[in-house]
Amino acid sequence: MNRIHQFLVTCSLLALSVGGQAQQDASYFVKHLQFSGSESVDQKAAMAARLVPSPQQLAWQQMELTAFLHFGINTFTGREWGDGTEDPALFNPTDLDAEQWVRTLKECGFKMVLLTAKHHDGFCLWPTKTTSHSVASSPWKNGKGDVVRELRDACTKYGMKFGVYLSPWDRNASCYGNSPEYNKFFIEQLTELLTNYGEVNEVWFDGANGEGPNGKKQVYDWDAFYKTIQRLQPKAVMAIMGDDVRWVGNEKGIGRETEWSATVLTPGIYSRAEENNKRLGVYGKAKDLGSRSMLKDATELFWYPSEVDVSIRPGWFWHEEENTKVKSLKQLSDIYFQSVGYNSVLLLNIPPDRRGLINEADVERLKEFADYRRKVFSDNKVSDGNIYWTALSGESRSYTVRPGEPVNVVQLQEDISKGQRVEKFLVEAFSEGRWQTLGEGTTIGYKRMLRFPEVMADSLRLRIDGSRLSANIMSVSAYYAPSLENDQKFTDWNTVSRDTWKKVSSSPFVVDLGRTIRLKAFTYAPLNEEAKPTMAYRYKFSVSLNGTDWKEIISQGEFSNIMHNPLPQTVTLPAVVTARYVKLEATTPEVSSAIVEMEEFGVTSVVDKDDETKVYPNPDEALKLKPGDSHPMLKGWSFYTAHEFLDKNTKKGLPLGFLEHKTTNMSKSANVNNAKCSKVENGVLHMWSVEEPDSIDNGFGKKVKFSHAGYRSVVSGKQAWCNFTENMRIEIRFKRVAAEGFNDALWFMGNKGPWPKNGEIDLLENPKKKINQRAHFTLHSENHYAGVVGGEGSVTSTIDLADMSQWNIYWLEWYPDRIIGGVNGKAYFEHKKGDNGNTDWPWSDPAGFYVIFSTGLSVNPNAWPGAVNPAAWDKQNPPSMYIDWIRVYVNDNYAGKKAPKVRYY
Structure with missing residues (x-):
């Protein structure tokens, strides 16, 4: 039989009288039996009753x-x-x-x-x-x-x-x-x-x-x-x-x-398996693998x-x-x-x-x-359930239940060392003076449990309504299982309401989310947790801002094992992306086009503090506001002016409205060189740093020199566009590439002097001795620039962000009595006039404040907490920062005056 063990306990197979139930169990077949082809269904059933597990199979079942x-x-x-x-x-x-x-x-x-x-x-x-x-x-x-x-x-x-x-x-x-x-x-x-x-x-x-x-x-x-x-x-x-x-x-x-x-399913390792199973119409997931109706055309049986x-x-x-x-x-x-x-x-x-x-x-x-x-x-309510019972079809047996205690589980066991025989059974309880049905079933096998609403019973009764030969009932027991609440709720695989979604197509699956989000993951969740012919298996995933221009994020994705385990699968993207449209181009396990329904798909946006949509529904779309319009998401602010860094507002790749910010108070060993270290690229100001060949000693036994970019806004002359002052809200859309020792900063300084008494306001200052995701907000006054963020004379707050290499909107609200700073929809800094000894702070400079963008670098570890480590840099991708736009709003209480006219870039 080619590896199949067919073992007869006796030397011959006695003739069967299948019309009755008193047949003698003449022989057993271990693991496999072969029909001759001349048996009736009842004869096959009698033989099937004597199919038993191998010792290894029995030990395995008992585990x-x-x-x-x-x-x-x-x-x-x-x-x-x-x-x-x-x-x-x-x-x-x-x-x-x-x-x-x-x-x-x-x-x-x-x-x-x-x-x-x-x-x-x-x-x-x-x-x-x-x-x-x-x-x-x-x-x-x-x-x-x-x-x-x-x-x-x-x-x-x-x-x-x-x-x-x-x-x-x-x-x-x-x-x-x-x-x-x-x-x-x-x-x-x-x-x-x-x-x-x-x-x-x-x-x-x-x-x-x-x-x-x-x-x-x-x-x-x-x-x-x-x-x-x-x-x-x-x-x-x-x-x-x-x-x-x-x-x-x-x-x-x-x-x-x-x-x-005892099943008609032929194990797949046998060469005849495909032919046998196809002929019988059975497969691994089939509901019926061994009933009498299946025995009719079976040529062999397996203990499987x-x-x-x-x-x-x-x-x-x-x-x-x-x-x-x-x-x-x-x-x-x-x-x-x-x-x-x-x-x-x-x-x-x-x-x-x-x-x-x-x-x-x-x-x-x-x-x-x-x-x-x-x-x-551990608490069996049946006292006499372990009495071995050889039952004929139609026979029943009663069992004593401990009085005064409820039961809601009955457990039945056959002696499978003598085969699996029960085809139909009924369990009843004698309660309140009468027999009540608790449950019924077909097979028992090694162990069968029935659950039902709790009942107070004097006794239980098991009736065998159908059996192949005599049934060997080894155990009957009853228990009480306390009810449990399902405390698990998997509702977090879609964090953006589908109310604004519009499905463009099902194959490929394309959906308009209705607004731009920062997307960090998506989820595919097949309906009803059941495999279906059109389910997705391999896929490509792309995003778009306009539904026309697509960026492929994942080119060779795979919902692994989805056909056998069709549960929600969440895919974390390599990096957070900004998207309004998403596209899933998927094929089925059979390599046909998959069909994805709206309710099978979910997206996960970034956490609230990193969500730009808390400030603008579509932060990356072209600005449509006109001076005087209300802020789209915030009350009390009217649009004043903006700098969009459009290519048309550049000269030799550098933005109009800004000057090179050179000052002796910048890092003394670094040279500001905007023409070399910055450029407007597709509406974004890109600023970076480079190592120069003519080096100086950096104090670490190495010689190194740098050039970087530094800009200050023009506040007078032909290119002047804005003087920053009180009752204003300034928003800057910014991201950066992390690198050790790289200090990217967005800050404001008063026009009174090169380094005025009233100091500076750092909307973002991020010196990094180690790469991190922290933004610092700092105030310096009275020239107390002590060389470290938060040093003497400074007031500092820090926020941890999810990913500063993605776009975030950094903002500053400037009032006569306080300054508030934040990222996206959350404030993380507020300083009131007079707090922390800064009574000298003038808050409003008649000459106004200008904004500075700086890719600061330091070779002195005592200057900033992060001396440059050029060995850690990728010279093909130097430390960089990016500014998409600046938008300025005035408060409704703008000193009762009309805001001055400004240039809008």
Whole structure:
């Protein structure tokens, strides 16, 4: 029979009298039986009743609860399916502790641990001789680490069974797609795992299969894989792509209410599987895999029990953003009742995090789950339920229930060592002087649980309404399971109201969001969490400001495993982008055009403090306001003037309305050179810094000199455009490139002198000894410029931003008695006249204040907190800052006077 064990307990098969129920169980078939073709349906059913599990299968079923540990290179990339091009240097857990994994799982009732020794990316968690794409090439333990070994040792210490997942699909192996060569390669990996790590209790394969790098389709040699396992680990069960354990057909943790372990489904590793299953119309997700109607045309049966796999999180690998999305206790308990309670084994995935630990959020939930199960199942209300009962179809038996206590769960068990036989049953309770139906079902198998509204019962009654031969009822028990509330709400995958959205097309999916947002992620959530022929798998993602000009953000995206785990998948973009239109060009797993519905798509905007739309609905569109118009989002302010840095308002690439800001108080070792270090580019003023060849000593034993850009607004003469003063609001749209020692600043200085007594106002000053995302707002007066932000005579406030390399609107509101500063819709600085000893501050300079943009640099660590480190710079992409526009508004209480006329650039 080619690897199938058909074992007859007796030497001959006695004739069956299938018209009655008193047949003698003459023989058993272990794991497989073959029909001759002449049997009636009733005769087939009688034979099916004597199909039993192998010893390994029986031991596997009795574990009930096993754990999956998805861990590998994906843990460090944030992906679900890697593509094999990842740098092994990314794998570097800081505190890997396999004993923490096993100890936690053992305490929480798990009986076996399976590790993703290799996932689809091909990265091996043991130092294999077959490829360099492994832990041996990683910095973890200086390349001397072995995750498989550490887990094996922890399992030995804590008495836990051990299993391995080895992905047949390998997106890194160059020989993948060359079937003979890759199958040899794979068997070498399998041999290492099954030879060097002691006893392996389960080997888990899936059937994932993609194109090889050479475009060839890989044909797996399952027969050779199976023989390797049988030779090296004869006691191991082979799961999913094997003939010991069957995948239930979904990754939601839900089994079938009718779950036959004696099934007509031919395991996929057999060459006849496709023909057999197609003829019978069965497949892995089919609802009926073993009823009498299915036996009619069956030529053979397999003992092929169901395993239910699901992750404790939305994804299978750890993702930081999912720390708040761990399944609730109610969800886990429901999964348990519908997996273990549906004649299956539950394989629950708990992915270790980047530290190499099971995350605290998962540990807490696992302990809650274990405590709940212990509380429920440690108190059996039935006193005589363990009396072995051999029942004929139509017979019933009553059981005594502890008086005065409610029950809402009944658990039934067959002795599957003698086969699975029950086809239909009924459970009743004697309550309030009469028998009441609690529930009914079809199969029982190893374990079947019924849940129902709580009832006070004097006794329970189990009636067998249908059975293949006599049923062997091993246990009947009843429990009370306290109700649980589902405290988990996954509502955060769309943070922008769909009220303003307009769908342009479904394939490709194009939507007008109705306003411009700063987008940091998007989510695809297939409807009803069910796979469908039109669902998206591979995709391109693009954004646009006008619906015509598109920028491709992701060119080769993949909703990994979406067909088996159709849950919301959130994709974090490489960088925050500004968009009004989004486009998802997707294909299905069958490479046809996918169709995406509006309610299946969500976007995640940046947090409020970094959201420009709190100031302008569309901050990057052309300014349409005219002097005197009200501010579009803020009351009390009227538009006064603006500088848009339009190309037409430039001379030799430099903006009109500004002068070069040269002063001895700037960094003495740096030269301001706007013509060399700045330029207006597509309506944006770009300012940067460069290292000069003629160097001076920077105080660190090196010689270095710099040029950078510095601008001050023109306040008199032909190019004058604005004098800044009180009762004004100034807004500057700004971003910068982070670099050590680079000081980008937006500031104001009074016109009274080169460095007047009334000092300066820094709307943004960001000296960086280390790269950060902080903006400083500072006031200096009385010439107390002490060399550090917040020094003597200074008043400073700091705000942490999400990403200063993206556009933000920095603003200043200037009143006679106070100054307020902020970013986008949030103020983070307010200073009132007279606070902090600054009584000398004049607040209003008759000559006005001018604005300065400066790419300051320092070679003196005592001057600014961040001396320049040119070695850390990319000379092709020097430290830069960008100004998109400046807009000025006057307050409605503008001293009762009409605002002066100004030039508008």
